[in-house]
């Protein structure tokens with residue numbers, strides 16, 4: 238195909254929030270027809286922290302349904318579950334053996350998550366970026382769209398490619414292909430509603446800090462009503478002293494489809510009391526079609542299973558070819 242290939246994934250670790258949507262899935266949907274897309278559910282990554290087996294199965298299907306509800310379609314995108322394609326784990330082992338340990342102990346996300354786990358840090362948490370590199374490299378993508386927080390993992394993936402090719406490929410015939418990260422500025426970092434200096438995250442203990450894609454209108458209204466603001470009059474983008482103002486205006490801009498200039502003109506003289514209802518209505522209206530489509534898909538489990546079976550076959554056809562090349566280069 239002449240179209241560039243895109244690969245990305247999200248972990249099925251709970252409810253998706255606006256950060257996941259605006260930082261990841263919506264960008265996949267917008268670029269969808271332009272690229273050849275491989276989009277998966279990272280269920281092997283989801284067990285790098287303690288997990289509940291029943292929740293894992295449920296969340297995997299929920300996330301697949303949300304992918305479709307957000308607008309991914311099967312003509313442009315291959316949608317599959319990571320654990321359905323065994324090549325991911327097999328390549329991980331091979332790449333483990335050429336990845337220096339200190340590259341992994343240096344990862345910011347590992348350090349942050351490991352601190353929280355204390356003595357219960359599994360080897361999988363450390364190895365997570367090598368699994369991620371395998372996810373990517375099997376499909377030889379041109380672009381990997383992710384949020385800002387995954388940038389370091391993409392750099393590690395590139396380091397692994399260079400090391401692998403240096404060790405096992407002829408200079409002019411690389412075995413693994415170097416991927417490029419695709420990090421959009423707008424929406425790349427949606428901030429928490431209760432603390433404008435932290436990113437919106439599933440792992441934040443406060444439910445009020447995030448709006449989930451499946452929140453009811455009442456929940457959305459409540460969260461926006463309670464969200465943190467500041468006493469300054471008027472609203473503005475890009476003032477480092479006013480992270481809440483920037484974050485909420487950005488949400489309004491992204492979900493209303495208006496430009497930054499339009500939003501600035503519309504909102505610069507507004508007080509919070511006027512802006513909050515406007516944002517509430519905009520969020521509810523933007524999520525409504527997604528929620529309706531989600532419900533219809535969840536009511537047809539057979540359809541969802543057939544989508545994932547089809548995805549597995551298409552993904553395997555590509556992944557197994559790359560794995561075969563890697564194994565041959567390593568002497569298997």
Ligand code: ADP
Nearest residue numbers: 256257260261383384425426427436437438439
């Ligand atoms: P979380 O921090 O909520 O656990 P994940 O780490 O599972 O989120 O991220 C899934 C995807 O969503 C990744 O591509 C990530 O970059 C993106 N993402 C997560 N949080 C945000 C955010 N607050 N703003 C923008 N993108 C985000």
Ligand code: TRP
Nearest residue numbers: 245246247248279282369372373
């Ligand atoms: N690590 C990513 C996250 O937590 C999810 C992920 C796993 C991923 N494998 C990937 C993203 C490959 C892009 C490409 O969000």
